[in-house]
Amino acid sequence: MKITVSEKGLPERRSALLCVSLFEEDVNKRSAPAKLPAGIRKWIELVLSRKDFKGAPGESNLSYPEAKDQPQRILLTGLGKKKDFSWEQFRRAIGLITNSLSKINVNTFDCMLPGEGEWKHFDLPTAVREASLTYTLSCYQFLEYRSQKIKKEEHRKIKQMNVVYFSNPGKSKLRRELEKGRILGESVNFSRNLVNHPSSYMTPARLADLASKTGNKKLLKAKILNRKEMEKLKMGGLLGVSKGSDQPPKFIVLEYFPNNKKEKPLVFVGKGVTFDTGGISLKPPQGMDQMKYDMAGGAAVIGALAAISRLGIKRNVVGLIPATENMPGGHAYKPGDILKMMNGKTVEVLNTDAEGRLILADALAYAQKYEPAAIIDLATLTGACLVALGHEAIGLMSNSKSLTRSVSESAVNTHERVWELPLWEEYGELIKSSIADIQNIGGRNAGTITAAAFLKEFVSDTPWVHLDIAGTAWADKPKPYQPKGATGVGVRLLTDLVSNWKNL
Ligand code: BES
Ligand code: ZN
Ligand code: ZN
Numbered sequence: 001m002k003i004t005v006s007e008k009g010l011p012e013r014r015s016a017l018l019c020v021s022l023f024e025e026d027v028n029k030r031s032a033p034a035k036l037p038a039g040i041r042k043w044i045e046l047v048l049s050r051k052d053f054k055g056a057p058g059e060s061n062l063s064y065p066e067a068k069d070q071p072q073r074i075l076l077t078g079l080g081k082k083k084d085f086s087w088e089q090f091r092r093a094i095g096l097i098t099n100s101l102s103k104i105n106v107n108t109f110d111c112m113l114p115g116e117g118e119w120k121h122f123d124l125p126t127a128v129r130e131a132s133l134t135y136t137l138s139c140y141q142f143l144e145y146r147s148q149k150i151k152k153e154e155h156r157k158i159k160q161m162n163v164v165y166f167s168n169p170g171k172s173k174l175r176r177e178l179e180k181g182r183i184l185g186e187s188v189n190f191s192r193n194l195v196n197h198p199s200s201y202m203t204p205a206r207l208a209d210l211a212s213k214t215g216n217k218k219l220l221k222a223k224i225l226n227r228k229e230m231e232k233l234k235m236g237g238l239l240g241v242s243k244g245s246d247q248p249p250k251f252i253v254l255e256y257f258p259n260n261k262k263e264k265p266l267v268f269v270g271k272g273v274t275f276d277t278g279g280i281s282l283k284p285p286q287g288m289d290q291m292k293y294d295m296a297g298g299a300a301v302i303g304a305l306a307a308i309s310r311l312g313i314k315r316n317v318v319g320l321i322p323a324t325e326n327m328p329g330g331h332a333y334k335p336g337d338i339l340k341m342m343n344g345k346t347v348e349v350l351n352t353d354a355e356g357r358l359i360l361a362d363a364l365a366y367a368q369k370y371e372p373a374a375i376i377d378l379a380t381l382t383g384a385c386l387v388a389l390g391h392e393a394i395g396l397m398s399n400s401k402s403l404t405r406s407v408s409e410s411a412v413n414t415h416e417r418v419w420e421l422p423l424w425e426e427y428g429e430l431i432k433s434s435i436a437d438i439q440n441i442g443g444r445n446a447g448t449i450t451a452a453a454f455l456k457e458f459v460s461d462t463p464w465v466h467l468d469i470a471g472t473a474w475a476d477k478p479k480p481y482q483p484k485g486a487t488g489v490g491v492r493l494l495t496d497l498v499s500n501w502k503n504l
Contacts, residue, residue, distance in 0.1 A: 001135075001136070001139050001158045001159075001160070001161075002160040002161075003131075003132050003135055003136075003160070003161045003162075003163065003178060003182060004160070004161070004162045004163070004178075005128060005162070005163045005165070005174050005175065005178055006110065006162050006163065006164045006165070009035070009164070009166055010036070010037065010040075010110065010164055011110065011162070011164070014068065014069075014070075014071065014072065015071035015072065015109070015110045016071070016072050016073065016106040016107070016108060016109060017071060017072065017073040017074075017075060017101075017104060017106045017108075017109035017110065018040070018071035018073070018074050018075070018109070018110045018111075018112070018164075019074075019075045019077065019097050019109060019110065019111040019112060020032070020033065020036075020044065020074060020075070020076055020077075020112050021076075021077045021078070021079050021093050021097075021112065021113075021114035021115070022055050022076055022077070022078065022079060023055060023079045023080070023081065023082050023085070023115075023118055023119075024054065024055040024056065024078070024079070024080055024081050024082075025055075025081065025082055026055070026118070027048055027053060027054060027055030027078070028055075030045050030048040030049055031045070032044035032045050032048070033112070033116075033117065033118075034117070035117060035166040037069070039067055039069045039070050040065070040069075040070050040071070040074070043063070043065045043067075043070055043074065044074065044076070047061065047063050047074070047076065053076055053078070054078065055078040055079065055080070056078045056080055057078055057079065057080040057089060057092065057093075058078065058092070058096060058480075059077070059078035060075060060076060060077045060078070060096060060097075060100050061075070061076040062074070062075050062076075062100070062104070063076075071110070072106075073104065073106070075097065075100060075104075075109075077093055077096050077097055077100075077114075079093055079114055079115065082118065082119060085115060085119050085121075087121075087126070087130060087413075087415075088415040089114075090114050090115060090127070090130055090131075090134075091130060091133075091134040091415070091480070091481055092480040092481070093114040094111075094114070094130075094131050094134040094135055094138065094480075094481065095134055095137075095138045095479070095480025095481035095482075096480050097111060098134075098135060098138035098139060098481070099138065099480065101157070101159050102157040106159060107159055107160060108159060108160040108161075108162060109159055109160070109161060109162065110162045110164050111131070111161055111162065111163055111164060112164050112165075113127045113128070113131060113163065113164070113165055114127075115127070116165060116166060116167060117166065117167070124165060124167050124168065124174070125173060125174065125177045126177075127165075128163055128165070128174045128177045128178055128181070129177040129178070129180050129181040130181060131161075131163055131181065132163070132177070132178045132179075132180075132181030132182050132185065133180075133181035133182070133184050133185045134181075134185070134481050135161050135181075135185070136181065136182050136184075136185025136186060136188075136189065137185050137188055137189065137481040137482070137488075138480070138481040139158050140189045140192060140483060141154055141155075141158075141483070142192070142193065142196040142483075142485060142486075143155075144193075144196075144197070145198075163178070180311060183307060183310045183311055184307050184311070184491075184492060184495060187303045187304070187306045187307035187310070187491050187495070188303060188307075188488035188491045188492060189488065190214065190302075190303050190306060190488075191296075191299040191300055191302065191303030191304075191486070191488040191490075191491050192299075192485070192486040192487065192488040193486075194207065194210065194295070194298075194299040194302065194303075194486075195292070195293050195295065195296050195299045195473065195474075195485075195486030195488075196485050196486045197292070198292055199274050199275035199291075199292040199325070202274050202292065202295065203247045203274055203325070204247055204248065204249055204250040204272065204274055204323035204324055204325065205247065205248065205250055207250065207252065207272060207274060207295060207298065207299075207302075207321070207323050208222075208224045208250040208252050208323060210302075211224075211252050211254060211302045211321065212224060212252075214302060214305075214306040215254075215256075215305055215306040215307075215308075215309035215310055216309035216310050216312070219256055219257075219258055219309045219312075220254060220255070220256050220305060220306070220309040221254070221255045221256075221257075222252070222253065222254055222255075223252075223253040223255070224250050224251070224252055224253070225250070225251035225252075225253065226248065226250065227239070227242075227248055227249060229251070230249065230251055230362075233342055233362075233366070234340065234341075234342050235251070235322075235341070235342045235362040235366075236339040236340040236341050236342065236347075236362070237322075237339055237341050237342070237347070237358035237359050237360075237361045237362040238251065238322045238324060238358070238359045238362045238363075240333045240337065240339040240349070240358060241273075241279070241324050241326055241333065241352075241355045241358050241359050242324040242325070243329070243331045243332055243333050244279055244280070244325075244326070244327040244328050244329035244330075244331060244332025244333065244352075245324065245325035245326070245327040245329060246327075246329065247274070247324070247325050249322070249323060249324035250272075250323045250324075251320070251321070251322055251323070251362075251363070251366075252272070252298070252302075252319070252320070252321040252322075252323060253318070253319070253320055254301075254302070254305045254318065254319035254320075254321075255318050255319075256305055256308060256309050256316065256317045256318070256319075257316045258312065258313075258314050258315070258316065259314055259315065259316050261316075263315075263316045264316070264370070264371055264372055264373040265315075265316035265317055265318045265370050265372055265373065266315065266316070266317050266318070266372065266373055266374050266375075266376070266497075266498060266501065267317075267318045267319075267320060267367040267370055267372040267374070267375045267376075268301045268304060268305070268317065268318070268319045268320070268375075268376050268377070268378070268494055269297075269301065269319075269320045269321070269360060269363045269364060269367060269375060269376070269377035269378070270295075270297035270298035270299070270300055270301030270302070270319070270320070270321045270377070270378050270379070270490075271294065271295065271296075271297035271298060271321075271322070271356045271359065271360055271377075271378070271379035271380060271381065272295040272297070272298030272299075272321040272322055272323030272324070272359075273291075273294035273295055273323075273324060273325065273326050273355060273356060273359070273380075274292070274294070274295045274323060274324070274325050275291055275292055275294065275325045275326065275327070276291040276294040276325075276326045276353070276355065276356075277291065277325075277326055277327055277328055278326065278328075278352065278353035279326045279327065279328050279332055279333065279352030279353060279355060280328050280332050280333075280334050280335060280352045281335060281351045281352040281353045282328055282353075283353060290474060293380060293473055293474045293486060294326075294356070294380050295321075295323065296378075296380050296469060296473035296474070296486065296487075296489070296490075297321075297377070297378035297379040297380060297467075297469060297473075297490070298321035298322075298323060299486070299488070300378050300469070300473075300488070300489060300490030300491050300494065301319040301320070301321055301378060301490070301494070302319065302321065303488060303490070303491035304319070304490065304491045304494035304495050304498075305317065305319045307491060307495045308494075308495055308498050311495070311499075313495075313498050313499055315498050315501050317498055318367070318370055318372070320363045320366060320367060321363070322359035322360065322362060322363045324359060326352070326353075326355045328352075332352070333349060333352060334349070334352065335349055335350055335351060335352060336348075336349065336350075337349045338435070338436045339358065341358075341361045341362055341365060341458070342361070342362045342365040342366060343361075343365040343368075343458055345361075345437045345438065345457060345458070346436040346437045346438075347361070347433075347436055347437065347438055347439065347440055348433040348434075348435055348436040348438070348439040348440070349439075349440050350439050350440060350441045351440065351441045354440045354441045354451070356379050356380070356381045356451075357381065357440060357451050357454045357455055358440060360377055360379060360381075360455055360458075361454070361455065361457070361458045362458075363377075364377065364455060364458035364459050364464075365458050367459075367462075368460065368462070372462055373463070373503065373504070374400070374403050374462065374463045374464065374465070374504065375459055375462050375463070375464040375465075376403075376407065376464070376465045376466075376467065376494065376497070377455065377464070377465075377466050377467065378467045378469055378490045378494075379466070379467070379468060379469065379470075380468075380469055380470040380473050381448070381451050381452075381466075381468045381470060382395075382447050382448045382451050382468055382470055383447070383470060384446075384447030384448045384451075385447075385448040385468040385469075385470040385471055386470050386471040388421070388448060389419055389471050390471055391471050391472060391474075391475065391476070392417065392471070392472070393417050393418060393419040393471070393472065394411070394416065394417065394418045394419070394467045394468065394469050394471075394472050394489070394490075394493075395418075395419060395421055395448050395467070395468035395470075395471075396408070396418040396419060396420045396421070396465060396466070396467055396468075397420070397421050397422075397423040397448075397449065397452035397465075397466045397468075398420070398423065398463075398464060398465040398466065399423065399456060399459065399461075399463065399464050400463035400464060400465070400504065402463070402504045403463040403464070403465050403504055404420060404465060406497060406500075406501070406502070406504070407465050407467075407493070407497060408420075409500070410493050410494075410496040410497040410500065411493060413496050413500075414492040414493050414496050416472070416489055416490065416492055416493040418467065418493075421448060421449055421452075422449065423449060423452055423453060423456065427442070427446060427449050427450055427452075427453040428453045428456070428457075430442035430443055430445075430446070430450050430453065431450055431453055431454050437457075438454065438457060440454065442454075448468055451468070452466045452468070463504055467490070467493075469489055469490060472487060472489045473486065473487055473489050473490075474486060474487065475487050
């Protein structure tokens, strides 16, 4: 896959395919973009006069102009009404174009930028960056486990995109934006890969190994703690959960310090359960195959640090990923066991399937040694989050209004949307234990919140946001720039947060 930007305007050559996006208003007026040469405009206006194409979002139309001064094919895509247009609609339009291409026999295509000259919020550098990001995301395929023949056929569907623009040039800046979009897209795709691999391949050790090889090698430092080191640190949660598995646990530390060490870092923590059987409190068989995505929080943190370091964003950031399997082996931790966590708190285990919060507790305690400016954790933590919010929103719970605001802004920017649930004192009552300090489940009600209330015990006063991505990390159905499977959610959100970071 390759993406280029053309010199101002349409290239001289006869294009194999030109993609043109149109608003409903312009379709109704049968008017083609004024910037296009008269011949092409005339052809588009002819197509529009047939009234097959209404310009609704998600709609497309392919036609074959004949004249020599016109592209061999024109693909029209609908943008809907101008008043409803947004950067998310922009990304969906690029996604739709990409998906339509798989059936079209071309290697290269020219693509006009949706909304240019028509939408009042249009901004050329942003548009080029978002187009390049979205094209990279839309081309994602996970083919590692297909045989060679199918792999080749599928790869052939990927084309080279040439971005065409008409407004003020400044080509070098645009190249940079193109590159930024591509790097971000590749980082999301990297995160998707980590999640899509089966757990027999993506073990804690493999995850740690891949994490230490990613990102800007000069600036992103990896440190992998093994079981011995965890014992020294008294990480009772991570050690407890890992006992039932033959795969050794790993605690992955990624440090990115482009600035003076004195600048307090943002610390990102990601749940890295490479497979969650539930342990002794075994899960039912249906859907258990999906539990390979229980490390999606970790994958998001790794992807985000890859992006942030490659983009060279000037902000100190640390990523922490406790990685383990949750297995019901002969040495497994059991209901009724009591674990002592890194910060000294004791936890009564009432359900070994509530393992995520146990390993995150140690990571959150470990985070304190950085005196972080803020902590954000991402975890596929509760099935209850799926019940409450479905696949559309990340569940957000926090102890800080201002950090919630910053994260929410990034959520809007990236369309990785968050929805806040309350984390009032009262919920803390539900996890009090009769024998230890706290217990690892809170009963039937408010499962997403009691999980967060548990984590809150380990963050002290640091501004902290917890993101439950159980519903958003995996897609059962494809969307315009998101194939089925791992979504890579969180990578764009965290990267946007760091880019726009202002002290709380
Ligand atoms: N990894 C699961 C949560 C999950 C469920 C993620 C479905 C994605 C899809 C987590 O470890 C878990 O099993 N949580 C339990 C908690 C319960 C025992 C309090 C759950 O949600 O059922
Ligand atoms: Zn579980
Ligand atoms: Zn889990």
